[in-house]
Amino acid sequence: MLELDALGPTGPYRSRKQETIPDRSGNPVATLSLVPPLYAARAMQAMHRSSPVPVDERIAAIARAGHAFANERVAGQTADEYQRTVSAVAGMPITVVRQATRDIERAAAHAYRHVQNARPVGAVVKWQDPSTRAGRAVWTRRGEVFAVHAAGNHPAVHQGWLEPLAVGFRVAVRPSRREPFTPHRLISALRAAGFGDDQVVLLPTEHAAADEILRMADLGMVYGGDDVVAKYAGSPGILPQGPGRSKILLTAGTDWTAALDTIVESVSGGGGVGCVNATAVLVEGDPAPVAAAVADRLAALPSLPAHDEQAILPVHTLQEARRWEDHLLKRAAGTTPWLGGTGIVDDLRDGSAVLRPAVHQVNSPFAEQVGAELPFPCVWIAPWARTDGVAPLRNTLVLTAFTTSGSLIDDLINEPTIGNVYLGHHPTNWLEPGLPHDSYLGEFLMRTKTVLR
Template identity: 25%
Template sequence: MLHIPLLRNGKQYTSLNQSEITDHRTGEVLATMSLANPGLITKDIRENKKVWHDLQKLSLDETLEMCKKAAGLFLNAEIPFANTTQTPEQFVKYQSASTGMPENMCRANMDKVHWVLTNLRDIIKSLSGRVDFSIIESGYGVQDGIPISFLPMARQLGAVLPSNSPGVHSLWVPSLALRVPVVLKPGSREPWTPFRLLHAFMEAGYPSEALSCYPTDYAGGNNIMLYCERAMIFGDDSTVRLWENDRRVEVHGTGFSKVLLGEDIVENWQEYMDVLFTSVMANGGRSCINTSAIWTPKYGREIADALAKRMVETRPLPLTHPQAELSAFSDKRMAEYMDHAIEVGLDTEGAEDVTAKYRQGERVEVCEKSTFLQPTLIHVNGYEHPLANREFMFPFTSVVEMPQEEMLKTIEKSLVVTAITNDPDWQRELSCCPHIDRLNIGPIPTCKVDWLQPHEGNLFEFLFQRRSFQKTP
């Protein structure tokens, strides 16, 4: 039986308290996993802060080369894993079985992490404003005649990670290139990516003492958040709400990403159906950067009808199918809960499930023992409707008709907004809107990521603070 031990500062540790990771279809036990108690995590974090000083002896050129080597090992190699070794093919099989993600999506997320690790030199240059690496290494210097100094804000970066989106591991790996140790809490059903990544780093020669991974409970995750000087957390609003106002914490919650159609282009709305479809459906519709609402000044019903017809063509398929585009739910009760929440919303007057009249079967569907939610599009009469601004972990979106001048008065927190317009005045208003994190002007899918730009915050600025510094000659 495969057993996944804790990784305590690079050393494997088997605890008495363990959990089982099962195949979501059959209940077969895939592996057992050691669980860390909160006190052990706190002890290790407090005792391991000196490792940061050891990492500062490495140059960024050295850590970047290690990251590039780790990228190749993570993607292609059979490497040590837990109490055995693991091939990429075994990784994909285990991850798909425990999470419900199709195997082709598991591979795509491996490619995404590999790309980020391989291109970290350019990513760090971009996020730091092209500061010379020698200034980051020493903490101060002069560039283009301007004195620059950075104060390191963390001796360790903690991360409480999800079970449903392996691609997010691209967000914490740059910290290792920046010589900041990591303390990770993996998702209960998806320990595969963080553990494989950390083993790849160790094989690449990265100092193992800087690498920790603690499967644990809610209290253990809280201790990682409390005792690491900087931390990031992933989850729904109920999970991340506690940390929203803590400046030490980078919060990755629901996105409420949107596509806004401008008055100047809406007569040609058919030209933008590919953008709308991709924004809703890419990566199984599970990401915070998938579109959960489409706002248009007119033709709302026509847009909803045309998009719904395309969405229902994506059907549940076996997770081994090379064309599978929908993820199953590892717990069918979650799918049933979401389905019920949508039906309750539909009981409020002013909403119609447009996909219902076109799709085959019910919204909840079982395929080869996996439970899926079929793509769903709701047309609502106004933004006040309870389904107008909801986000679920499957392809779900609403279409709302409202005047363009009301859109920015109405909009609330939105991770990504794609605004399709050629109106320079409205483009200027959009660029100044404080509720929009990432802004796309033009027909760009909300899920298209430019890794050379910040995503829910700039990790370099999160880990390093610009400060005044003077030194006598």
């Protein structure tokens, strides 16, 4: 049994209230200390009293921590032991966890440079720059303490808060109780690399203290569903990270058969659990042949335990898998099933089950199912016509479009609710460090002010 202490402003803290974290077979793996509201409040106060690490020191320390996170023994675990623990508990294919580990290492090595991509070209990074003698914009933090309510669906979400740390924020992470191993390991590595205990903290809490952490931070980022987005939509200091509802558009005249590899990777890559995985494919013309071909490809994916090197699909407890299956079957009522119409659960006979892919055809691009994002490869195939325009494509994090129409591309790029547009054979789950995911985080963290001296 691993013991995951909270990591507070005076060091590790083992609380009386602890939660047991099981793997997907129900076997206990770790205990997680849950901090009370008063402890969380005092931790936030301590971070407000602290000062940022000098810029060159923190850039080097973040890079050292990223390397240790990916390659060395940290908090009592080797990198391989950490990866196998996350795979077992989160039900994520081991190859996906390994890739996420490499991604976090790379993000740590370039966190400061990447956040600078959001800096206006007319701004400098410090008031001492000689250009401020004639008056110049200076890029400054919007606060001192940043809090994040982290998601547990993928380890790579923890790349994001390295950027506020790089520009001098002190950072408080409230981890997901589903997967606290990644932030615990990363913060342990950061502290070993030179960050003080009052610079970056891990505050596992129950819901009673969660809002207090956000309230006491200058800025915050929260992951969750539509309810979370609605709750914080009116809070200028909080950045909600909700469902992606990523999509693929196939217009007439394009060879959709050549796009099958892109569609399948978009739907199932990384286990199909991310906000960048495609949840809908809109087809100009008859969607049935596309649905049949996609279903045929996804049906061939194997059902394997998450630790298997060939695993692709996510694993849940059998009970949780049955709940998702029931939810899908109710959600899909009235649609045409091509895959998963009678169920998606593949029992592994050890208390866990694989969630297999689902493909359903709907009769309209405005069908409510098109916006249904589920934590496994699930895609809704819909018809689309030019007269429908961009309306069915709104509120999309990533859109991969197969089209040669310049006017349509203009409309897609100019639509403010479409986050990213990929043209042609680029899957929706393609990500490149240094490019905006859901806009640059630096746009939220920083502001410009004129300095004249």
